[in-house]
Amino acid sequence: MSKLTHLDDQGHAHMVDVSDKDVTYREAVAQAYIEMLPQTLQLIMGGGHKKGDVLAVARIAGIQAAKRTWELIPLCHPLMLSKVAVDLVPVPEHNRIEITATCKLSGQTGVEMEALTAASVAALTLYDMCKAVDRGMIISGLRVMEKKGGKSGHWKVEE
Template structure:
C-alpha cells in the first residue's frame, strides 16, 4: 500500500494522477452497501416484488447508470469505458437489511473500485428513496470494497469476503 495521498501533488494540490504510462489490464472490482430498515418495509418490498413491481429493478438500473457516471461525480477519478456492470440484492430477514453487491469491470489503466462503490451506494440510495415515506430512520452502511483484481498488485480480497 502507498504511504502518501496519491491524489495530491507535492504542494498538496488535487490532481487527476497521470496514468498515461500504466499498462492496460482487465480490472474487476466488487463492492457492497447495506440498507437497514424495519420488518414492515421489507414486507412491503417483498410484496411489491412478488407482484412484479419495479422495486429492485429501479434500484438496479440506478446503480448501473451511476457506475457509468462515476468519473463525473468523483472529481479525481479517470473516465473509464466500463465493460461490465451488475448489481445484486439480497434480503436479510434476520437483520431487516438489504445487501447490495455491485461488480464492475474494465480493460484499462486503472481500477474500478470507485465505480463499484458508487454503483452500490446509488442503488442503496434509490431503495432508500422508494421506502423513505414508510421508514425515515433507515441507515445505509457497509459501503466497502470486497475484492479487486487486475493491475500491478493483482488480487486483493477483504478478509471474510468470499467470491469466486
C-alpha cells in the same frame, strides 16, 4: 506507507496521469446494505410497493451511477466499463437488503470507485423509494470487498 497519488509534491490535487500504465483486466466488488422495518422489507419482497419494482429501479440506478462516477467524484477518470452488475438480496433475518456491485474493464486504472458508487446509489435509491413508509432506514457497511488487476494485484477482504 504509500503517498497519496492525487497530490503532487506541493500538496496540490491533480488527476493522476495513467497514460504510461499497461492496459490490464481490472475488477472491483463493493458492498453496502440498508436496514429497514420488517414490514418495509415485506412490502418490497411482496411486490406491493405502489412505486413498482423497487429492487429493479435500485439496480438500474446503481448501474447508471457506476457509468457516471467520473462526473461525481473529482479526479476520477472516465472509464469504458465492460460490465456492471448490481445484486440486491433481501435478508429477512436481519431486516435488510444487501447490495453487491461488481465492475469490470480492461484499462489503465482501477474500478473501485465505480463499484462503491454503484452500491451507494442503489442504497440511496431504495431509501428514496421507501422513505414514505420508513424514514428510519439505515444505510451502512459500504466498502470494497475485492479488487483484481493492476499493479497491486488481487486483494480481498479477510472475514
